[in-house]
Amino acid sequence: MASPISTITPESERAEIAGWVHEVRDLGGLTFCLIRDRTGIVQVTVNRKKAPAPVLEALSRLSRESVVRIGGTVKAIAKAPGGREIVPERFEILSPAESPLPLDVVEKVPAELDTRLDSRFLDLRRPRVAAVFLIRSAVMAAVWEFLAARGFVNITTPKLVAAATEGGTDLFPVAYFEKEAFLNQSPQLYKQIMMAAGFERVFEIGPIFRAEEHNTTKHLNEATSIDVEVSFADDREVMDLLEDLILFVYERVAATCRDPLSWLELQLEVPKKPFPRLAYRDAIGIAARRTGEPLKFGDDFGAVAEKALGEEMGVHYFIVDWPTAIKPYYAMPREDDPELCRAFDLMHPRMELASGSQRIHQHDLLVHQIRSKGLSADSFEFYLRPFRYGMPPHAGWGLGADRLVMTMLDLANIREAVIFPRDRHRLVP
RNA sequence: GCCCAGGUAGUGUAGCGGCCUAUCAUGUCGGCCUGUCACGCCGACGACUCGGAUUCGAAUUCCGACCUGGGCGCCA
Numbered sequence: 001m002a003s004p005i006s007t008i009t010p011e012s013e014r015a016e017i018a019g020w021v022h023e024v025r026d027l028g029g030l031t032f033c034l035i036r037d038r039t040g041i042v043q044v045t046v047n048r049k050k051a052p053a054p055v056l057e058a059l060s061r062l063s064r065e066s067v068v069r070i071g072g073t074v075k076a077i078a079k080a081p082g083g084r085e086i087v088p089e090r091f092e093i094l095s096p097a098e099s100p101l102p103l104d105v106v107e108k109v110p111a112e113l114d115t116r117l118d119s120r121f122l123d124l125r126r127p128r129v130a131a132v133f134l135i136r137s138a139v140m141a142a143v144w145e146f147l148a149a150r151g152f153v154n155i156t157t158p159k160l161v162a163a164a165t166e167g168g169t170d171l172f173p174v175a176y177f178e179k180e181a182f183l184n185q186s187p188q189l190y191k192q193i194m195m196a197a198g199f200e201r202v203f204e205i206g207p208i209f210r211a212e213e214h215n216t217t218k219h220l221n222e223a224t225s226i227d228v229e230v231s232f233a234d235d236r237e238v239m240d241l242l243e244d245l246i247l248f249v250y251e252r253v254a255a256t257c258r259d260p261l262s263w264l265e266l267q268l269e270v271p272k273k274p275f276p277r278l279a280y281r282d283a284i285g286i287a288a289r290r291t292g293e294p295l296k297f298g299d300d301f302g303a304v305a306e307k308a309l310g311e312e313m314g315v316h317y318f319i320v321d322w323p324t325a326i327k328p329y330y331a332m333p334r335e336d337d338p339e340l341c342r343a344f345d346l347m348h349p350r351m352e353l354a355s356g357s358q359r360i361h362q363h364d365l366l367v368h369q370i371r372s373k374g375l376s377a378d379s380f381e382f383y384l385r386p387f388r389y390g391m392p393p394h395a396g397w398g399l400g401a402d403r404l405v406m407t408m409l410d411l412a413n414i415r416e417a418v419i420f421p422r423d424r425h426r427l428v429p
Numbered sequence: 430g431c432c433c434a435g436g437u438a439g440u441g442u443a444g445c446g447g448c449c450u451a452u453c454a455u456g457u458c459g460g461c462c463u464g465u466c467a468c469g470c471c472g473a474c475g476a477c478u479c480g481g482a483u484u485c486g487a488a489u490u491c492c493g494a495c496c497u498g499g500g501c502g503c504c505a
Contacts, residue, residue: 425496
């Protein structure tokens with residue numbers, strides 16, 4: 001069995017390692033090979049006069065990024081990286097790499113994102129790139145741990161659905177035997193149905209699909225959503241939950257991802273609680289003042305307004321008290337002012353991260369809201385039925401996992417936060 | 430979908446009517462080299478996205494297609 005490279009120290013006597021050929025420096029009588037595995041890099045030093053013939057033979061056939069297995073003695077050498085090097089007795093090429101490489105793994109020459117995504121498997125061999133996904137994994141684990149500790153039940157809901165249930169966004173049609181189906185844009189309706197099932201606290205982390213032809217650094221056609229729904233909770237309570245979750249995730253990443261963060265040369269700053277709660281009406285005012293645009297009540301925030309707001313706030317913040325007219329039909333209108341609803345968006349200074357609301361749990365009011373949005377209640381029957389048999393009051397939100405990682409790590413493009421992103425033009429790999 | 434910018438060796442770039450038999454770096458191959466750590470030095474290899482047009486002459490200008498980046502729009 002090969003040992004992880006990071007476990008080899010100057011005190012080690014022998015080592016057997018397996019990994020990729022990171023770099024080869026041939027000085028003539030001496031050749032230095034840097035071998036990389038997921039834990040680190042070690043130098044393997046071959047002396048032309050002293051090395052066994054099979055080692056020299058393997059060395060002569062060696063290409064960068066080939067997979068090798070090497071066994072030998074470990075020497076403590078101050079001049080070597082990490083203060084140690086391996087003098088090989090066995091040098092086996094397990095899997096040769098062709099050349100030229102489609103991408104420079106050593107990063108002497110930069111590559112464009114498009115080139116990197118075409119050869120993502122090679123791109124991911126770069127620690128700086130791998131770091132993003134090690135951290136993303138830690139984020140997901142932290143989310144799961146946080147919610148599980150609070151009694152949330154993890155659910156999995158269909159991604160193949162019968163109808164464009166929410167309206168608004170365009171859906172991808174798929175052939176479903178003799179029927180037409182769609183890829184789901186959100187687990188919204190299903191997680192609400194689970195409230196009627198009496199589960200009280202559910203979450204789902206899964207893909208959502210949007211067939212929008214957007215072409216930006218913060219939109220994808222396939223994204224990962226962290227969705228939560230809580231019975232007997234109102235909008236304020238699930239906002240607190242969301243705020244605590246964000247803090248917990250940041251703290252966990254800061255504490256457990258030191259190496260990946262250092263590869264990214266990132267000082268992670270944990271946001272402070274509480275996040276400011278900004279009323280929609282005030283947000284419109286600020287955006288109008290800062291941009292000079294004639295924004296008025298009922299408008300949505302465009303990219304320029306969103307950026308101006310972020311600059312003004314400078315930290316994570318909530319926009320609350322949205323107009324009922326521009327939020328989905330399931331958002332609960334306020335009793336004292338039905339023009340406003342109990343919906344909120346969680347914003348990072350760069351972009352929206354999450355949106356949620358207290359939901360309407362009264363059947364007739366829900367039907368009314370669906371109709372007032374110009375939608376047909378008939379196609380929502382599977383969703384509406386549970387509201388007639390004891391639906392508790394509930395609230396919830398959906399948080400964009402890709403955007404969470406992107407903003408946390410200050411990535412320029414959301415595609416960098418997704419291993420195999422799906423956008424308007426990219427379907428492969 | 431609209432607007433802007435762009436497409437040159439495997440990768441990243443320079444060149445923007447004749448000086449291009451196309452620059453530089455990295456890479457690959459060959460040679461020299463026993464302590465490199467972006468090893469160094471010498472030599473070689475390797476590219477103008479495609480199709481039309483203008484011109485004596487096009488990588489360079491124009492038109493179209495395809496592709497890419499960015500901004501905007503759209504976006505439960």
